[in-house]
Amino acid sequence: MTQKKDIGKIVRDFGLAAVVLLIIIVMSFLSESFLTTNNITNILRQISINGVLAVGMTFVVLTGGIDLSVGSLVAVTSVICGSLLEGEMNTFLVCIIGVAAAMAFGLLNGYLVSYVGFQPFIATLATMTIGRGFAMVYADGKPYIIKDPSFIFIGQGKIAGIPTLVVILLVICMLGIIILNTTTFGRYIFAIGGNKNAARLSGVKTKKIEMLVYLLSGFCCGIVGLMLSARISSGQPTAGEGYELDAIAAVAIGGTSMNGGIGSLRGTILGFLILGLLSNSMNLMNIDSFYQNIVKGIIIILAVFLDMKTKGKQD
Amino acid sequence: MTQKKDIGKIVRDFGLAAVVLLIIIVMSFLSESFLTTNNITNILRQISINGVLAVGMTFVVLTGGIDLSVGSLVAVTSVICGSLLEGEMNTFLVCIIGVAAAMAFGLLNGYLVSYVGFQPFIATLATMTIGRGFAMVYADGKPYIIKDPSFIFIGQGKIAGIPTLVVILLVICMLGIIILNTTTFGRYIFAIGGNKNAARLSGVKTKKIEMLVYLLSGFCCGIVGLMLSARISSGQPTAGEGYELDAIAAVAIGGTSMNGGIGSLRGTILGFLILGLLSNSMNLMNIDSFYQNIVKGIIIILAVFLDMKTKGKQD
Amino acid sequence: MAEEKHILWTSGISKSFAGVKVLDGVELNIIPGEVHALMGENGAGKSTLMKIIMGIYTKDSGQIYFEGKDCDFKSPKDALEAGISMIHQELSPIPEMTVSENVFLGREQKKVKGLPFVDKKELNKRTQILLEEYELTQYITPNMKMKDLNIAQIQMVEIIKAISYHSKVIIMDEPTSSLSEKETVILYRIIDTLKKNQVGIIYISHRMEEVFELADRVSVLRDGKFIGCETVANTSREILINMMVGRELGSGYPKNSAEVGEVLLEVKDFNRKGVFEDINLKVRSGEIVGMAGLVGAGRSEVMRALVGYDKLDSGKVFMQGKEIIIKHPKDAKQNHIIMAPEDRKEMGLLLCRSIKENVSIQNMDRISRASFVNKAKEKKICSDITKQMNTKMNSINDSVSSLSGGNQQKVVLSKCLLSEPKVLILDEPTRGIDVGAKAAIYDIMVKLTEQGIGIIMISSEMPELIGMSNRVVVMSGGHITGEIEGEEAASQQTILKLALGGKEK
Amino acid sequence: KDSKTEKKSDSGSGKDKITVGVTMKDNSDEFVKRIANAIEAEGKKEDVKILMNDAQGDVNKQVSDVENMIAQGVDVIILNAQDMEGSSPCVTQAKEAGIPLIVCNTDVSNTDYTGFVGCTDQESGEMLAKWFMDNLPKGSNVCIIEGPMGQAGQVGRMEGFKSAGMLDYFNVLATQTANWKRDEAMTLAEDWVTTYGDKLNAIICENDDMAMGALSACKAAGRDDIVIGGVDGIDDALEAVKNGETGVSIVQDAEGQGTTAVEMAVKAAKGEEIPYDTRIPFKECTSDNVDEFLK
Ligand SMILES: Nc1ncnc2c1ncn2[C@@H]1O[C@H](COP(=O)(O)OP(=O)(O)OP(=O)(O)O)[C@@H](O)[C@H]1O
Ligand SMILES: Nc1ncnc2c1ncn2[C@@H]1O[C@H](COP(=O)(O)OP(=O)(O)OP(=O)(O)O)[C@@H](O)[C@H]1O
């Protein structure tokens, strides 16, 4: 019975999975280095950043919200970690403080949206601006150089042969799936996105849940802040510019409705896989960067179209 | 009867209008150059670009959509006009072709959203990428120099002492208000945003209307493409980057719901006025650009909050 | 082929959703000037058939003849233009627009012919004329926003709208499900006028009395199949039920033998400015308290405030003598006060989610441990309750939006029943529910009272109120205007007088 | 009126204090920010009022900035052009308003300005190209990481690569943009190291931030044989040169440019004669001379 259900779900997600497969098959013919362990590691490492953000974004979008501030919050964590590491603070403590800073902004987002009643777009646009300004002021526009080897391990080390970045991505994805699919919190998220009034009447503390969702997104931003700073060995106030669009794109390609209530992390994972594969493939094939944009746009359209067709969504 | 209704509306918009007034009053004390004719002309000229985009965006958002492609479409018009003007084509014809190109992309947006059933976010994200790529490829990444004086008049000339840019803004705003508030098309836009299904059941051609709305936004992008190219005397493939966010911000600050159905152009106008005033004021006061971000974010939050309070929106 | 006298005639209509056949060779014919009732259990396919006629769904096979011509409408616009309009079962107002804008949506009066400028004054004028014609002016004005209307007012607007097309055939899909007696009378009057004007009316309803009062002929569907068409004069309630359900069904209301015990719930001095005042109410264990009143009396509002959904200006709640504080529906739930709302779309259901999730969302505490959902348990509980409620569906994983209206209502009730209520508030619980299911709900109510549960039932169906309640509380204009107990309750007149009388105060 | 007098007294030396309006192309760019800081510092030293504007990477905003400064009645304008073509109207406007304008750091196609201080982007491209041509055998396999397409820095440096003959001298495997960004450059370099493997000899970057990204990728892949170089002379790039991790950084004298720009602006405001074109040369920083740059 459960098996049957799972097969059904796989069929429904077949559209996007097919796109992923297609890219892999085509590329393995076009470039001999594509299917090497090295390149696969590269792809995984490269998607890890957008991946973690997209997981947090999925939660937000499922409630019917949006989080434009993610890129800025990455920068907030980045500069704070950079400065504290320059002061030679304990690495673990630095990570905690860095992530906490991003979460504080996430909390502000959540408070504005759920308790004050702001539209998510406008609340997170404001914190996006404020966050970027904060990072810039904090760092006075200059990057911090990060040398702490145990911090850099996050971005460049390996655990059991797998890059730490990829391990983090896997952990976050798994945690995300568990939270969304097996906990009451996950159910409440879907319920709020489906019909906030009905959820409230059913006894769901809608405001609290919404707030937590933005906090969760802030947490993911903090983690990405660590990952990115460690990867590029510097605390950059300009880090993460425009990342919000990539994260939202992954969520939307993955079939999550921007109105909330419908979607899955499975879809999001396929979404950022497609984006990552695409960018890696185009680099390997050395496609002119002007044309890369065009190709990327067209493939997004095709992927979503195929997905809609197989899900029989249209009409 | 009508008078009473109008007063009601004005009171409802009082929140934002108060913010505008407040900024003006505070600034006239803080900077002697603020209330000079020169500076007022500057402000109007500076808001004209975002203003026209925001008018188009309001239509889209009212149907419950979003148009991320506006910045890229501005670039499309810009490079096409630049290249054609280099070929010394008739100015008027150049303008027509340039605007038509942006409208073609707008049509693609509309087709994908209304007929194929794409989520607006993902459809316009794709055309945003494609449009930017197209502009880059078309211009080979380099700007065209524009010298045609009658074209440049659009961006730098004056009509009866008023900068052409401002005249265009006024015309577009007026047209927008007329279309939205007095025509059947305007009614249908509200209807679609309010309840698409009900609109369809009442015999409204919802798909056609939705398509037209994106076409209209494309038209506004085309006009802005002309305005911007003429203002900076060049056809730039990088023109308009990030303009979508400013346009959406103006719409959202203006109280239009991102879910569609609720909102007004009056609000949008106040929205881009606030953004423009803010940026001009901070420049006049010589606030560090890093701090400007923070101040801007906070003022957006305050403005929207005040607006919500006066409208008695929150629970 | 279509007989001359038939204005609308369908033959062999079939339709499947995702492989499931919901209509199978359905016949239906309508004569001008008749009221043709269409009956069948929830999910029998009535609405689907109507939506096919209106061009909302495409049929898989079959023909539709309208005025002798083979018609296949591609969109509602075509159907409306040809002369068929419909009052939809699912109300879908455009909240931000005014009454007149809603009524004339899609065919606005223009200021100048050929130009797209809307003449709002003319719209209001025409709407006003319509409202006056049907004596609704004290209820609704053309300038009201739809979002400020209650559900009955919205229903009346939709009725007015359908009529304003001056169609030759009007489909009414459960038009009275959101109306109280008073508006129902208005609707009957409207239908009379339409009949005189030779309009053919397809009338879908689950209320037997209405069918016998209004209809000339009645067609019955069962599981998507056409069972038969009878003239009302030649049939009886029993025959119809047999046609619909395929078996006999006991008539009347179940005998309630529950002991009425101590006071469970006491509401003291509830006030909400402008909505209701000085509400005092007691519910005893094993008791069914009926709430009567005209639409707009404020019954729902009191209940919504009671369960913490709406804010309260002042008032106290006692549960078994102890004061309890309810600030959020969650508090009410923890005190076992559960409410099934009247508007399932607005407050009852997560339309895009599955039946299972809808049922379990209110009962997470029962199916989860340490915040983790026990999916096996969830499945079992949901399967059991939906079976118990006889919900027509393919699987509990289907989205609720794919259910028929009545079956959606059953999902709302299912989730409330699962929440182990001590006091159960049912706001129009049988709205849109077929006879069989209604009987099932009545049985469940009785069973619950036998377990010592107290029930508050808001209903606009007078017979149901009288038949089921131990006590009927009447509200009018935000006040309680009377309470009728025992034998006295048997009188519709008394209730109606109180409901109206209060208003005149 | 009160605030007016207050402000005046605030500014200390009274009416004759010169106001210098500055519009920078993007202060979030580290290099641009360094120039901006130098301008502020020099402004203090010369006792002039600096009105600092930041176009945040948008030409349109830059044009607005100049409009605003003219409305404020500044005595002289320093323009750090965002775009060669697009910033031209700034020059025209200042001219029309009769305000002297000094262009700093980046070229503008409208040369109707009072003076220019800066370096030629093409020169940095040429210097970088020459260093690589001197240090790598002809026909080596190289990849190039570019700045944002269409920006003066990208156009000029690529022009320099061409005029130095580098594109023919080497076998260019790939050319891509990383938009001046470290993380994007890192992604590119990772992909290239995988695709081209041992063939790849060098990664030539149009700025140092991207060179640092490329370096991280090469280090992670254990490829210390790949020669890397960039332009700007940011701190970690100099350190990398010192450690022998990268080969070269073409140092642009941000402080010199900013300081000179203010000096010239003050002179122009006073009506003194100033040179029309001042070029501050780039300096090549390699392991031989890196200590001069590390302060
Ligand atoms: N859009 C849809 N997708 C899938 N199934 C549907 C859809 N619409 C209706 N159905 C199914 O078709 C069947 C008939 O539904 P329909 O709404 O016509 O019933 P009905 O006779 O009007 O019932 P009710 O009295 O409850 O309104 C039901 O089983 C329903 O679940
Ligand atoms: N959101 C609202 N704001 C202000 N007044 C409201 C609102 N909703 C309802 N009302 C008013 O509250 C009163 C009671 O509404 P309602 O029709 O729901 O009462 P009811 O007695 O429960 O009717 P029903 O028979 O439909 O259950 C009406 O006068 C209505 O106009």
Ligand SMILES: [Mg+2]
């Ligand atoms: Mg139905």
Ligand SMILES: [Mg+2]
């Ligand atoms: Mg009610």
